[in-house]
Amino acid sequence: MSYPAIKTENLSKKFVIDHEVQERYLSLRDVIAAKAKRLTGRSKVPKNHKEDFYALSNINFEVNPGDRLGIIGRNGAGKSTLLKILSRITEPTTGRITIRGRVASLLEVGTGFHPELTGRENIFLNGAILGMSRAEIRSKFDEIVDFAEIEKFLDTPVKRYSSGMYVRLAFAVAAHLEPEILVVDEVLAVGDAQFQQKCLGKMQDVSRNDGRTVLFVSHNMGVIAQLCNRAILLNKGIIEASGDVNTVIDQYISGSRDSGENTYRVSETALDSKRNYFNTIYTTDRSGRVTSDFSFDDQVSLKFQFTINEMLPNLNIGIGFQDKLQNRVFTVLKPVSYFKNITGNTFAGTVTLPSSVIAPNSYSFVFVIWAKDVALYDSVENICSVRIHDNGTDLAVYEGFDYGSIIVNPIWRND
Amino acid sequence: MNSKELIIEPGRSEKNYWRDLWLYRELFYILSWRDIKVRYKQTVIGAAWSVVRPLLTMIIFTYIFGRVAKLPTEGHAPYAIMVYAAMLPWQFFSSALSEASISLIGNTNLITKIYFPRLIIPASSVIVSLIDFAISFGLMIVLMAWYRFLPSWQIVFLPLFIAMAFLASFGISLYITALNVKYRDFRYIIPFIVQFGLYISPVGFSSSVIPNKWRILYSINPMVGVIDGFRWSLLGEQKMYWPGFFTSLAVILIFCWVGVSYFRKTEKTFADNI
Numbered sequence: 001m002s003y004p005a006i007k008t009e010n011l012s013k014k015f016v017i018d019h020e021v022q023e024r025y026l027s028l029r030d031v032i033a034a035k036a037k038r039l040t041g042r043s044k045v046p047k048n049h050k051e052d053f054y055a056l057s058n059i060n061f062e063v064n065p066g067d068r069l070g071i072i073g074r075n076g077a078g079k080s081t082l083l084k085i086l087s088r089i090t091e092p093t094t095g096r097i098t099i100r101g102r103v104a105s106l107l108e109v110g111t112g113f114h115p116e117l118t119g120r121e122n123i124f125l126n127g128a129i130l131g132m133s134r135a136e137i138r139s140k141f142d143e144i145v146d147f148a149e150i151e152k153f154l155d156t157p158v159k160r161y162s163s164g165m166y167v168r169l170a171f172a173v174a175a176h177l178e179p180e181i182l183v184v185d186e187v188l189a190v191g192d193a194q195f196q197q198k199c200l201g202k203m204q205d206v207s208r209n210d211g212r213t214v215l216f217v218s219h220n221m222g223v224i225a226q227l228c229n230r231a232i233l234l235n236k237g238i239i240e241a242s243g244d245v246n247t248v249i250d251q252y253i254s255g256s257r258d259s260g261e262n263t264y265r266v267s268e269t270a271l272d273s274k275r276n277y278f279n280t281i282y283t284t285d286r287s288g289r290v291t292s293d294f295s296f297d298d299q300v301s302l303k304f305q306f307t308i309n310e311m312l313p314n315l316n317i318g319i320g321f322q323d324k325l326q327n328r329v330f331t332v333l334k335p336v337s338y339f340k341n342i343t344g345n346t347f348a349g350t351v352t353l354p355s356s357v358i359a360p361n362s363y364s365f366v367f368v369i370w371a372k373d374v375a376l377y378d379s380v381e382n383i384c385s386v387r388i389h390d391n392g393t394d395l396a397v398y399e400g401f402d403y404g405s406i407i408v409n410p411i412w413r414n415d
Numbered sequence: 416m417n418s419k420e421l422i423i424e425p426g427r428s429e430k431n432y433w434r435d436l437w438l439y440r441e442l443f444y445i446l447s448w449r450d451i452k453v454r455y456k457q458t459v460i461g462a463a464w465s466v467v468r469p470l471l472t473m474i475i476f477t478y479i480f481g482r483v484a485k486l487p488t489e490g491h492a493p494y495a496i497m498v499y500a501a502m503l504p505w506q507f508f509s510s511a512l513s514e515a516s517i518s519l520i521g522n523t524n525l526i527t528k529i530y531f532p533r534l535i536i537p538a539s540s541v542i543v544s545l546i547d548f549a550i551s552f553g554l555m556i557v558l559m560a561w562y563r564f565l566p567s568w569q570i571v572f573l574p575l576f577i578a579m580a581f582l583a584s585f586g587i588s589l590y591i592t593a594l595n596v597k598y599r600d601f602r603y604i605i606p607f608i609v610q611f612g613l614y615i616s617p618v619g620f621s622s623s624v625i626p627n628k629w630r631i632l633y634s635i636n637p638m639v640g641v642i643d644g645f646r647w648s649l650l651g652e653q654k655m656y657w658p659g660f661f662t663s664l665a666v667i668l669i670f671c672w673v674g675v676s677y678f679r680k681t682e683k684t685f686a687d688n689i
Contacts, residue, residue, distance in 0.1 A: 088423060096422065
């Protein structure tokens with residue numbers, strides 16, 4: 001039974017926030033009198049009101065050697081503070097951490113880089129700051145330059161580098177550290193997709209092949225799912241979930257939804273003019289919960305109710321699925337006769353989209369009731385916007401790019 | 416797997432700290448190297464500036480104090496050498512103090528993002544000044560050759576006084592730089608102290624002009640002992656005022672103690688306050 005690489009017990013971090021007391025005065029005389037009172041110490045009103053702010057409270061978790069732990073949460077959840085404490089940059093307020101192994105932290109890309117020094121000089125500077133000895137840097141120098149792909153610009157001052165080159169060089173140095181525990185804070189967000197893939201690959205090598213422990217903070221759920229085997233979810237300084245990475249990611253995604261807000265309801269005024277119309281439309285996930293955020297492998301179901309006051313032979317329901325630029329992705333049709341009426345003239349139905357097909361992105365729907373060549377009875381556009389979240393596709397590093405709306409698995413051959 | 420265990424707890428004084436200082440020893444050198452390299456980047460004459468500046472200072476001093484002012488000197492040493500022997504440690508002390516006292520806030524990006532023993536930062540500032548001192552010292556030798564002045568046997572004690580100057584600047588600047596993180600006033604106090612100190616310290620005159628009953632009090636200024644020591648070991652004949660010397664030495668050691676303990680105590684809050 002091996003010891004945990006990192007173990008935290010009852011960890012917390014408190015900051016004291018200053019608030020200036022806003023006092024209202026009616027006249028200049030009051031203002032002067034109040035200031036004078038403060039000076040002579042007779043005032044009972046405090047000048048500043050201080051508040052205790054707990055960036056982290058009661059943090060307990062364990063990381064085993066070889067684990068890749070993802071730390072996820074919204075902005076301000078306390079992720080960076082936790083990393084800073086683990087890196088010994090700041091001290092905890094209470095609690096205790098036991099660490100076994102050398103820790104190297106990458107909290108910012110290019111820490112210690114000096115713009116006036118050349119790439120070559122900065123490799124030595126940055127490497128030394130991160131804890132490598134000069135001999136170590138010298139032996140890995142060529143590998144580092146190779147990884148960064150800046151051989152041509154080694155002897156130009158770093159202030160002349162493009163931001164991409166800068167980031168490549170900074171990560172190249174850090175990637176060649178050999179600590180037992182590597183702590184990385186959202187630094188992959190910069191750099192192009194090819195570079196991100198390279199860095200991810202390197203981190204995967206480092207942990208899977210060398211058995212090192214990695215702690216990784218990111219907002220890109222796909223990257224977290226690819227790299228990590230376990231995760232913890234932080235919210236306002238508390239651990240909300242911890243365990244298997246996919247479970248935790250799902251909890252994060254469903255927690256950050258705005259439930260019910262994308263439900264469509266027909267407006268009262270429209271009822272006067274329309275004869276056939278939709279009453280309500282909303283989206284649910286596989287378990288039936290109303291939500292507008294979905295994981296890639298979840299099922300998007302649309303539940304809708306509509307009223308038919310004027311029945312015709314070829315009345316159809318049409319549903320259009322469109323991307324965020326309102327380009328149509330696909331359209332489906334169903335005759336109204338398919339549906340069962342629940343009360344009076346009101347009908348209900350559900351349509352479930354296939355899972356693991358729609359590319360992670362934002363989408364919305366168009367619903368129509370119409371009889372071809374006769375009339376369009378109701379048309380509601382841009383409703384029920386949904387967001388599909390990547391939780392482990394191959395294209396995870398490209399989240400945010402437009403690589404299409406559908407993910408397919410074609411048949412490849414290499415002859 | 417037999418890795419050493421590290422425990423992080425609030426208020427825990429780490430025995431690991433001194434081991435860490437050894438582990439990160441190369442940083443002492445690397446940070447000073449960085450500061451020196453950056454100084455002369457994109458200049459035409461480059462590192463030659465590190466010689467030209469003290470050389471010009473020395474020439475101007477020699478001319479003004481020696482020829483124009485015709486101020487008297489102690490014994491038969493030329494006035495220029497007497498002044499220079501005091502300028503040397505004073506320049507070292509004042510530049511070390513000025514740079515090291517703002518070294519922490521000048522390296523904010525390192526302090527908030529990476530761990531290493533923070534003692535290294537002001538130490539490497541002082542080392543940079545030490546290197547400048549070494550160059551000026553070389554010029555001192557040239558000056559002595561020019562005046563055909565041979566130093567006495569007491570010069571073997573010079574390393575002791577150099578070490579004293581180092582400790583004086585290191586101890587005081589540790590204290591000031593740690594204070595400066597939270598109370599930025601010290602950034603403005605230091606240049607004032609340095610300017611004031613130049614007139615108070617026996618640079619332009621010899622400390623023997625101070626009447627005897629005040630001499631010990633005068634030696635509370637740590638640079639008095641250092642400058643007297645420099646003059647004694649380099650010039651030779653002036654008698655060393657030992658009570659004053661030990662007073663200065665005591666003040667230096669006290670400041671070192673205060674400096675190191677205050678620095679260590681507040682080090683953990685640097686990242687939060689800087």
